[in-house]
Amino acid sequence: MVAVTFDPTDTSHRAQSRRRSVISRPGPTPRPRVVDVVTILAGLGFGVCIGLAVTAESWKQLGSPGGVATFLGNLTGLAGTYLALIMVLLVSRVPLVERVLGQDGLLAWHRRLAPWPITLIVAHAVLLTYAFAEVARTGVWHEVGALIRSYPNMLTATIALAVMVAIAIVSIRSIRSRLRRETWWAIHLFMYLALALAFAHEIALGPSFVGHPLTKLVWSVAWALTAGVVLVYRFGLPLLRTFRHRLEVVEIRPEGPDTVSVICRGRHLERLAFAGGQFFEWRFLTRGMWWQAHPFSLSARPRPPFLRLTVKGIGDYSSAVARLRPGTRVAVEGPYGAFTTYARRCSKVALIAGGIGVTAVRSLLEDLPRDCDPIVILRASTSEELVLSSEVAELVRHRKGRVHELVGPRSEVRIDRLSELVPDIRFRDVYVSGPEGFVKRVVAIVLRLGVSQDSVHFEVYSL
Amino acid sequence: MIAWYASDLAGVIIHAEPVMGTMVSFQVDQGSCTAREAAAAVASACARLHELDAIFSTFKPDSPVSQFRAGQLRVDDVPREMALVLGLCEEARELSLGWFDPWAMPGGFDPTGLVKGWATEQALTVLRTAGIETAVVNGGGDVAVLGRPPDARAWRIGIRHPWKPEALACVLEVDCAVATSGSYERGPHLINPRNGAMLSCIASATVVGSSLALCDALATALVVAGDEGPELARSLTGYEAYLIQADGKEGATEGIAFASGEVA
Amino acid sequence: MNHRDRWSRGPAAPKVVRRLRRAPAVVAASAAGFAGVLALHTGSRPSILGVSGPSTVRVDTSTTTTDPRHAPPPTAPPAAAATSALGNNEQYGYGVLAVRITVRAGRITNVSVANLQTAEQYSQSLAQQVIPVLRHEVLSAQSAHINGISGATYTSEAYASSVQSALDRLGTK
Numbered sequence: 001m002v003a004v005t006f007d008p009t010d011t012s013h014r015a016q017s018r019r020r021s022v023i024s025r026p027g028p029t030p031r032p033r034v035v036d037v038v039t040i041l042a043g044l045g046f047g048v049c050i051g052l053a054v055t056a057e058s059w060k061q062l063g064s065p066g067g068v069a070t071f072l073g074n075l076t077g078l079a080g081t082y083l084a085l086i087m088v089l090l091v092s093r094v095p096l097v098e099r100v101l102g103q104d105g106l107l108a109w110h111r112r113l114a115p116w117p118i119t120l121i122v123a124h125a126v127l128l129t130y131a132f133a134e135v136a137r138t139g140v141w142h143e144v145g146a147l148i149r150s151y152p153n154m155l156t157a158t159i160a161l162a163v164m165v166a167i168a169i170v171s172i173r174s175i176r177s178r179l180r181r182e183t184w185w186a187i188h189l190f191m192y193l194a195l196a197l198a199f200a201h202e203i204a205l206g207p208s209f210v211g212h213p214l215t216k217l218v219w220s221v222a223w224a225l226t227a228g229v230v231l232v233y234r235f236g237l238p239l240l241r242t243f244r245h246r247l248e249v250v251e252i253r254p255e256g257p258d259t260v261s262v263i264c265r266g267r268h269l270e271r272l273a274f275a276g277g278q279f280f281e282w283r284f285l286t287r288g289m290w291w292q293a294h295p296f297s298l299s300a301r302p303r304p305p306f307l308r309l310t311v312k313g314i315g316d317y318s319s320a321v322a323r324l325r326p327g328t329r330v331a332v333e334g335p336y337g338a339f340t341t342y343a344r345r346c347s348k349v350a351l352i353a354g355g356i357g358v359t360a361v362r363s364l365l366e367d368l369p370r371d372c373d374p375i376v377i378l379r380a381s382t383s384e385e386l387v388l389s390s391e392v393a394e395l396v397r398h399r400k401g402r403v404h405e406l407v408g409p410r411s412e413v414r415i416d417r418l419s420e421l422v423p424d425i426r427f428r429d430v431y432v433s434g435p436e437g438f439v440k441r442v443v444a445i446v447l448r449l450g451v452s453q454d455s456v457h458f459e460v461y462s463l
Numbered sequence: 464m465i466a467w468y469a470s471d472l473a474g475v476i477i478h479a480e481p482v483m484g485t486m487v488s489f490q491v492d493q494g495s496c497t498a499r500e501a502a503a504a505v506a507s508a509c510a511r512l513h514e515l516d517a518i519f520s521t522f523k524p525d526s527p528v529s530q531f532r533a534g535q536l537r538v539d540d541v542p543r544e545m546a547l548v549l550g551l552c553e554e555a556r557e558l559s560l561g562w563f564d565p566w567a568m569p570g571g572f573d574p575t576g577l578v579k580g581w582a583t584e585q586a587l588t589v590l591r592t593a594g595i596e597t598a599v600v601n602g603g604g605d606v607a608v609l610g611r612p613p614d615a616r617a618w619r620i621g622i623r624h625p626w627k628p629e630a631l632a633c634v635l636e637v638d639c640a641v642a643t644s645g646s647y648e649r650g651p652h653l654i655n656p657r658n659g660a661m662l663s664c665i666a667s668a669t670v671v672g673s674s675l676a677l678c679d680a681l682a683t684a685l686v687v688a689g690d691e692g693p694e695l696a697r698s699l700t701g702y703e704a705y706l707i708q709a710d711g712k713e714g715a716t717e718g719i720a721f722a723s724g725e726v727a
Numbered sequence: 728m729n730h731r732d733r734w735s736r737g738p739a740a741p742k743v744v745r746r747l748r749r750a751p752a753v754v755a756a757s758a759a760g761f762a763g764v765l766a767l768h769t770g771s772r773p774s775i776l777g778v779s780g781p782s783t784v785r786v787d788t789s790t791t792t793t794d795p796r797h798a799p800p801p802t803a804p805p806a807a808a809a810t811s812a813l814g815n816n817e818q819y820g821y822g823v824l825a826v827r828i829t830v831r832a833g834r835i836t837n838v839s840v841a842n843l844q845t846a847e848q849y850s851q852s853l854a855q856q857v858i859p860v861l862r863h864e865v866l867s868a869q870s871a872h873i874n875g876i877s878g879a880t881y882t883s884e885a886y887a888s889s890v891q892s893a894l895d896r897l898g899t900k
Contacts, residue, residue, distance in 0.1 A: 036749060043753035047760025054761075055768040485880055579880065604878040612874055623878030634873055645879035669877060 004263065006300040006308050008366070008394045024302040026367070027275025027335070030099035030342050038097060042086055045222075049082040050075070052215065056207040069134065073127035074207060080120025081202060084195060085226055087113055092230045093237070093336070102338030103279075104459070118168045125161055153201035160198035163190050182292055192230070199223055238281075238333035244268055247330040249284070250306070252322060255387040258313040259356065260322045261299065264330055269304035272335070275342060276301055276367035277360045277431070277459070280334035282309070289320055293333065297459075299359035299388060301366045310387065312356040339459045341367045344429045346455060348372065350422045352442055354379045354434025360459050361433060362388050365395040374401035375422050379438070383407050418442070419449055426450045433459040476501050480509045483516045483579060485603030491590060492597035492613070504593035508586040508600070515582045518544055521573060532571030548574050548581060551676050558677065558702075559684035560695055580605040580642050580679025605642040607675045619722050625666040625707055632667065632707055634722040640675035644668050644682035645707075665692045665706055671719060672702035 053075040090110040098106060133143035148154045170176060170187050202219070203209045209216040245266035253261045266272075279297040283290060294317065299310035311321045339360055341349075351374060353361040358378055368374055376396050380386045386405055396403045404421050419425065430451055432442045439458050446456055474493040479486050489508065493501045520526045527545055530536040541549070552565045552574050565574045583602030587609055590598050597610035599618060608618045617636040624632045625645055635641060645667035668685035670678040681702055685692045696704035696716050703719040715721075 036752070039749045040752050040756045043756030044760040047757035047762075048764050049760075050757070051761040051764025051768075055764060488875070490874065599875050601875045601877075603880045604876070605880075606875050606877050608874075618875070619873045621873040621876045623876055631873070631876075635877075641877045643877040643879055667879065 004303060004306045006261075006303060006306075006391070008391055008398070024270060024304055025273040027273050027278065027340060027342070028095075028099065030338065030340075031096065032100050034096045035100045046079070046082055049078045052208040053078045067131075069127045069131035073124050073131055076120040076127060077124035077202070077206070078208065080117045080124055081198070083113065083117035083120065085222065087117055088192075088195065088226055088230060092226075092234045093333075094229060094233050095237075098336055098338075099342075100338060103334075103336035105338060114171070118164060121161065121164060125158075153204050156197040157201035160194040160196075163194035163197075167191055167194070196227075238331075241272075241333070242331040245272065245332070247307075247332060248326075249324050249328040249330060250326050252324060252326075255310055257384050258318075259310060259385075259387050260313070261308050261310045262321060262324065263306055263308050265305050266307070267305065269302050269307060272302060274298070274302055274335050275337075275340035277339040277341070277364035278335040278337040279360070279459075280309075280332045280336070283331040283333075284321070284324060285329040285331060286324065289317070292317065295336075297337070297360040298335075298363050300363050300391075310356070310359045312387075337459070339431065339433065339457055340364065343457050346427055346429045348374070348424070348428045350375045350377070350425055350428045350430045352377045352379070352418075352430065352432045352434075354432075354438035354442070355381075355385065355461075356387070357432075357434030357438070357459065357461055358386075358388050358392065359433075361431065362392055362395070364431065365392065365399075368399055370398065371400045374399055375428070376401065376403045377406060377418070377421060378403065379406045379434070381407070381409055418445055429455045429457065431457045431459075434461060436460050474498075476505055478505050478509075480512060482509070482512045483520070483582065483603070484522070485579070487512060487583065487586065487603065488599075488601040489586075489590075490599040490601075491595055492610070494594075494596045496594050500593070501595065504590050504595055507593060508589040511589050512582055512586050515544060515578075515585060518542055519548070519574065519578045519582070521575060528572075528574065532573070534571075548578060548676075551581060551674075552577055552680070555677055555680035555684075558699065559681055559688075560698065562684035562688045562691075562695060563680045576644075576683040577676050577680040579603060580607075580640070580674075581676035583607050584640065584675040602675075605640075605675055605679050606637065607640045608637055611638075617720070617722075622667070622669050622705065632713070633705070635669070635671060635705065636720040636722045637671055639671075639673045640678050641669060641671045642675060642678035642682045643670075644679075644686045646686055664689050664708055667707040668692060668696075669705040670699075670702050671705075678702065 053071075056074055087110055090106050090113070093103065093106075101109075129140055129143055129147060132147060133140045148158055167188055167190060170179070170184060176184055203216050209219060245268055247264045247266040249262055250265045251263040253263065255261050277297065279295045281293045281295050283293045296309045296311060298307055300308050311318050313319050313322055337360075341364060349368065349372070351361045351364065353376070361376065361378075365374065365376070374396060376392060378386055378389060378392065383405075386407065389403075389405065393403050406417075422428065425446065426449065428451075430446050432439050432446070434442075439460050443456055443458055447453065476489065476491045476493065476498075478489040478491075480489070481487075487509075489505050491501055491505055496504070517523070518526060519528045521529055521532070523529060527536060527542055531541060531545070538546075538549070552563075555563050555577055556565070563576060565576065566572050579602050583600050583605050584607050586602070587598065587600045587607040590600070591609055595609065597612070598608070600607050600609075604623070606620050608620075612618055617638050619634050620637045620641050621631040621634050622643060623645075646665070665686045665688070668682045670681040670685070672678045672681075681699065681704070685695055685704060685706060688695045692706055693714055696706060696714075699716070703716045705713070705715040705719050707713050
């Protein structure tokens with residue numbers, strides 16, 4: 001039993017920490033302008049790529065055999081590869097961007113964009129092969145072999161394409177759902193290799209690059225920078241954090257049926273900048289679990305040297321979490337997430353949590369200032385499932401707000417009572433966290449009640 | 464520099480002679496001559512080419528043609544070869560309906576469009592006089608042939624593709640002479656990149672006939688004629704033409720003999 | 728299990744219309760990038776049609792030079808041995824290209840690109856088709872059993888890159 005409590009009614013820690021000046025750092029302020037600038041630059045780059053493709057050809061070229069296919073092949077190659085670069089940057093977890101859009105937001109964009117680069121790149125290969133075959137007046141399949149043999153770096157480029165296509169196939173929903181997440185993930189990581197392999201043929205053969213050292217330089221620098229960003233922010237920073245903080249599990253505390261809190265201790269946690277509502281990707285370094293990383297929110301602000309996450313258990317993984325032994329080391333990536341008080345546009349908030357979604361709400365509450373009058377709605381099927389409710393109540397009381405607990409089977413409790421419970425909802429930022437269905441429904445209602453889209457923030461969990 | 468290329472096949476001499484700013488290739492079948500005689504024949508033909516180069520080179524300021532251009536030499540005083548060429552030029556100008564006009568060239572009379580073909584013909588004549596019965600002489604794209612190839616009915620001459628340097632547009636059967644002119648070797652391309660104007664809308668013109676000199680001149684005329692090339696081609700008698708337009712369309716006169724067999 | 732859903736169906740679950748308020752700016756930026764490239768493009772790139780300019784030629788030093796009057800008699804062909812001649816380094820649009828032609832019993836049996844360097848001394852960019860065309864068409868010329876090539880006058884330098892040169896060099900008929 002570790003002598004730490006995250007219960008806000010316990011003021012001893014606050015006194016303690018004031019004495020020792022050990023307060024956890026608040027999260028850095030996100031700067032939305034950064035994302036505006038970044039997206040504009042991305043658009044600019046895309047326009048440049050199209051321009052490069054168009055200026056690489058001439059009108060006469062289009063008239064000669066295979067000309068149109070060559071032009072389109074070059075265009076799709078440039079556009080597809082540029083979009084692939086954007087895809088990599090989207091998941092490279094650059095803090096400046098992640099703070100504004102959230103890791104989940106970035107992943108959503110990554111998934112949304114995904115079909116485009118792969119389609120364009122496959123089209124690029126098909127079109128150019130066809131074009132070359134046209135000109136050489138030979139069969140397309142024969143031309144494939146000729147291309148690979150005759151040109152430098154085409155063999156690696158073809159391997160890269162094969163890898164990309166394999167990853168795309170594996171990501172098709174019906175196939176992906178049959179795989180373990182970690183298997184899919186491991187396959188997906190090969191995309192880095194594929195992009196690296198394909199790079200050489202781009203500058204060696206692309207008509208925009210051959211004989212144009214400046215363009216070649218810019219392209220190379222762009223890819224080098226991307227690689228650097230990935231190395232630093234995707235791999236380097238998480239590793240640094242893990243080694244700096246050396247988290248280990250010190251206690252498992254039951255909170256309710258199927259729910260436990262995991263208390264971890266680490267070094268230098270006062271240097272960890274954290275905003276309430278954020279999450280980490282957790283990798284518990286013990287047998288059977290080390291190769292999986294799962295996202296969990298902290299269920300309270302860190303209290304150096306401790307921090308807490310609360311996990312609800314259904315299934316193998318979470319039962320394994322409940323059985324974690326003290327002393328287990330933890331590797332973390334994060335903190336991630338834009339579900340924070342920084343996302344606020346109004347001064348007042350409404351926090352709506354379903355089931356275990358209360359964890360993010362609980363930690364977010366600590367960041368809200370005194371007397372800000374938050375309205376919190378906690379929803380659960382049974383009252384035992386309302387974990388952390390006493391902590392939430394205390395925090396809300398401290399801030400002169402109100403808590404509403406909605407308990408009961410889904411059909412009995414009508415969340416449509418929302419407009420009654422939060423009459424001034426249009427003047428509040430609304431934070432919704434919980435299972436997917438819950439969040440969908442609530443957000444739909446909230447929007448219908450007239451809350452503007454920019455004021456709705458959500459975090460989706462899955463059971 | 465004179466270079467001999469070793470031949471894999473017995474009885475065939477292959478030689479390439481740089482002269483007149485281009486390379487003249489010889490493929491000479493010994494036939495009934497000895498190897499020494501055949502080689503000597505080729506050497507004489509080359510020597511003749513150099514002689515003609517000395518007369519007709521517009522790059523040499525003291526050559527007869529340069530002097531003639533500058534007005535320093537009168538028509539009556541020109542060497543015999545040049546008189547022949549002048550006559551041929553007139554014939555060519557008539558035949559080409561004025562599209563081949565050496566007198567209208569900037570800088571003065573310039574028979575270059577005809578001389579190469581004529582000189583190549585002369586080289587072939589030297590070979591024939593020396594007793595050679597089967598030969599192909601290629602003067603930088605103008606081909607004169609003698610006799611029949613051993614394994615076929617007629618000589619097969621490939622016409623160079625205007626846009627693909629190593630490719631063939633077609634293969635023609637030739638039993639006398641064939642010349643090709645085109646706008647692709649001079650500039651890099653058909654369109655003047657500065658002003659977008661087309662240099663010629665005929666990318667390549669090939670003329671087959673009995674006199675290589677006239678074939679040469681007519682091929683040039685057809686390229687220069689541009690839009691009216693096809694009409695000019697139709698008006699020719701005794702000469703067949705094959706045209707490739709800048710947009711890739713091909714056309715030929717009725718008597719042109721395309722070789723059968725695979726040309727990819 | 729509670730965790731952020733990485734498998735959620737569709738974009739971030741709820742049917743919030745994606746706040747694409749940045750979209751107009753992105754589109755405008757794309758147009759600006761496109762226009763910028765078009766403007767900066769010097770326009771001196773010639774149309775990518777076909778032949779490059781006169782190519783640089785490395786004279787084949789393996790050829791013997793002899794006085795024609797004392798030419799040695801041509802020898803009988805070696806029995807079906809394969810010889811291969813490395814063509815000159817040709818400056819095609821994409822680079823310095825060396826072609827290797829293999830001959831067996833007097834027939835060109837293979838043409839392969841021996842060396843393609845992507846160095847910077849390119850003159851113009853050429854249609855990428857040149858190289859596969861080179862291989863395929865030279866073979867076609869051979870299989871077409873041609874005796875010669877007629878084309879617009881080539882300079883002595885450009886001769887070496889022509890099929891005529893390949894035919895001459897290897898003594899094929």
